[in-house]
Amino acid sequence: MTVVIDRTKPPEGDPAPKGPRSAAARARGKGDAGGGLYKPRAPIYPKLVQGRWRNIKWILLVLTLAVYYVTPWIRWDRPGDLPDQAVLVDFAGRRFYFFFIQLWPQEVYFITGLLVIAALALFLTSALFGRLWCGYACPQTVWTDLYIYIERMFEGDRNARMKLDASPVSFNKAWRKGGKHATWLAVAFGTGGAWIFYFHDAPSLLRDFWVGQAPMTAYVSCAILTFTTYALAGTMREQVCIYMCPWPRIQGAMLDQHSLQVTYRFDRGEPRAPHKKGATWDGRGDCIDCNACVVVCPMGIDIRNGSQLECINCGLCVDACDEIMVKVGRPKGLIAYDTDAAVAARACGEKPVYKLVRPRTLYYAGALALVGGLTLWGLATRSPMDVHVLRDRNPTFVRMQDGDIRNSYTLKIANRTFEPVIAQVAFGGVSGAELKTPGVEVTQGALALTVEPNQVRTVRAFVTAPSASLLQANMPATFTVQAAGATQVVTTSFLSGAANAR
């Protein structure tokens, strides 16, 4: 039997709520039903909370920030003049370096693969565990957390901050606010400053940056990221998630009844009411309406209203509620990571069922494995040499004085290794054909082309064939290129001119 649960209406006979209210409720309360033509941002003062999820968030904050700041400084030895930075997006040199992997612009499909993998991984984790990304790993969440930490250093916790904001201008207010914004700006500058190291050699850019010798793009990128970090993490915060980010709206399609989300177990909590010490728990829910979950929420919502677009599933209300439940002597987990299906089952007195394996998760996992496998396979079987042959088409052939026919080709040989290679280029398919290219020596019918490390060499190759061996208008032909132990055969054609009258 399906149970229809309406959690959107306030409990029956609920008087005007006392105590702290969620920021969303405050914003709704202002003005008319719609809140006017433009809705002012209601400031949110999240209270510091201790607990399991908060600790995990601190650890992830340190880890993700460390990865962001440290990565460009990791050195990785590459021969010659090649950059010694482990992770480098080299726009000027048109290469992407990632430890032992080196990608050329024409291999951008690996980046596409990576992006598809990232998207599918996001789909899968969302279907299984809800908005893990939003709550723990998204830069917006991480930097906002960091900024709130700084805010707390200068202005104190929730109540102190609210009091300070309401207080008139004073020296105390000025230095606290000033210090906060100055530190925010410094962090923002550090963020923008670290970003540019991904695009140039970090140590030399650091020096160039301060003496005014860095490229203009470095200064502009740094300025833009400083501004966006300061604005988005300092002053916009939840507005980014609610109004700017498309993901909260898209992820509705990934979630279902069996997805893990931060859930208020209303079956246990309702009817809620304040509780006096020693009073009976019979005939009432476990929720004591203390609003601890509301005051810690960085998104300014009341989780007891059910799953909401604004909720980033950070789990801070879980920690806050657990603390209260321990104090009043009730079991933890009134607010917990749980599924809608499990809550509904419990509400009907049934045993909750958790289903990780569902068609949806199977599809996502299958697609993820497929794209991941393809990308890995592509990377693993990538040839260190790339050969392209372009036939001249204007004219298609040239007739020589003695009646021989010459075709010309443009050969592009890419050397993706870090050592110079000698490519042996031979032509096949037309008997008696002679291969030559101006300025290059021919030994035993093959051109020996030296290709510099990490470079493409382009040469015009001329193939002249005696008229006796030209049996048809279009003769299939091949270029065989041997270099660094690898052989690549490129098929092309030789046009004999037989279709054109002399």
Add this chain to the structure above:
Amino acid sequence: MSKRETDEVTGVETTGHEWDGIRELDNPLPRWWLWVFYASVAFAIVYWVLMPAWPGINGYTKGVMGHSDRAQVAQQLQTLRELRGEGAARLTNATLQEIEADPDLQQYALAVGQSVFGDNCATCHGVGGAGAKGYPNLLDDIWLWDGTLDGIHHTLKVGVRAGVEGTRFSQMPAFGRDQLLTSAQVNDLTELVMVLSRGEGDREAADRARPVFADQCASCHGVTGLGDPTQGAPNLTDAEWLYGASREEIRTQIWFGRNGVMPAWAGRFDDETLKALAVYVHANAGGR
């Protein structure tokens, strides 16, 4: 105007529009959105002051920053010239053979040559250099004048019948038009040329023309018709015909004696461009 009503669940007014039973809530935009709009307006006004913006009857508002796209292009072209200075110097200092032997410098010369060829030579010789009737094919190994690297370089400098001193010059008489030969003699000569080139044609008529050929043609084209690249006389025994291979076309050439002209490029291009062009043409022809 459809009816605006309040949505029961959220308590928010709807826009009154309905699509298949779905109604749109009329939620307010966030206030900062409005600020972004104001900021755009302010930006536009600052932009009008700083940059060229409004068209007027005599010109346009120039803006106080003095920005001009034209000036910028001129500046960038100047920068380009300075950048090319280094490559140009390397071309100037190297001999043609050295340019061809150095893969790096050769690539540079080919790039310069290709661009110059496209702008100046392609009009007559075609983009690919395959030529056309009256305009020589530059890709094969058949050269009216010297087809070596130095020879091509020289031809580029002085041109052919370009009316400048030292230009490559030769002149084929208009045997028919100027009545140097009779119409019948021209007919016989045509048959002889046909026989020389591909063994076709009226052999009797060809034999009649042999003394005439010895008198009139052999001084340039050689006794056996093999031509002479030092005076731009084409080989008459091969399959390549500048003005066409048919009997009619060959006769027309003997009658009118057309002489093509190629400009001398020495005054128009600087040294390094001429060198690059010579290397390009030579490479395209297979580098004989």
